[in-house]
Amino acid sequence: RPLVGVLALQGDVADHERALAACGATTRRVRRAAELAGLDGLVLPGGESTAIDTLARVTGLRDPLRAALAAGLPAYGSCAGMILLARELLDGRPDQQTFGGLDVAVRRNAFGRQTDSFEADLDVRGVPGGPVHAVFIRAPWVERAGPDVEVLASVTVPADGSTRAVAVRQGALLATSFHPEATDDRRLHAYFLAHCLPG
Numbered sequence: 001r002p003l004v005g006v007l008a009l010q011g012d013v014a015d016h017e018r019a020l021a022a023c024g025a026t027t028r029r030v031r032r033a034a035e036l037a038g039l040d041g042l043v044l045p046g047g048e049s050t051a052i053d054t055l056a057r058v059t060g061l062r063d064p065l066r067a068a069l070a071a072g073l074p075a076y077g078s079c080a081g082m083i084l085l086a087r088e089l090l091d092g093r094p095d096q097q098t099f100g101g102l103d104v105a106v107r108r109n110a111f112g113r114q115t116d117s118f119e120a121d122l123d124v125r126g127v128p129g130g131p132v133h134a135v136f137i138r139a140p141w142v143e144r145a146g147p148d149v150e151v152l153a154s155v156t157v158p159a160d161g162s163t164r165a166v167a168v169r170q171g172a173l174l175a176t177s178f179h180p181e182a183t184d185d186r187r188l189h190a191y192f193l194a195h196c197l198p199g
């Protein structure tokens with residue numbers, strides 16, 4: 001059984017734990033640097049990226065976590081977690097930082113006020129069994145992606161009909177704008193375990 005950490009500074013930690021356990025993983029809450037040791041992967045939950053950033057800095061977790069991601073720790077970030085994995089952040093708070101790792105520019109709260117929460121059925125490349133019901137809650141989107149980043153899913157923005165990338169993978173790193181942990185659909189977590197963790 002893989003040992004998967006769930007970053008537990010703030011956000012929907014328990015929902016990710018349930019999803020990972022349902023997929024056969026053992027989970028560990030990560031609040032301090034020592035808890036990164038021996039992990040096969042890490043999930044960064046949805047929540048509030050500014051709060052998670054602040055707490056990571058005051059607890060001293062930020063720099064070891066950055067280093068672990070840079071060294072290749074597999075990770076999956078949903079929503080706020082996507083923001084935290086992004087190399088570049090657009091519309092962040094003035095002093096907001098990310099952990100980085102994923103070669104993308106992510107726009108925070110991108111969908112705007114009228115549509116800041118909505119749901120859509122999305123085909124996700126590599127996820128079999130039909131569309132994923134995607135829940136967006138004040139979600140970011142991927143505005144630019146580097147050459148090694150594969151776009152797995154895009155959504156039509158309700159407000160203006162444009163198309164935006166909302167699920168991406170770069171090697172061992174996976175990120176979604178939406179929250180599969182808020183549904184009973186475990187396929188994104190299963191995808192992470194199957195494709196991003198070392199065989």
Ligand code: GLN
Nearest residue numbers: 046047048049079080138
């Ligand atoms: N808007 C939040 C942020 O900036 C993300 C929302 C979410 O994770 N549901 O972190």
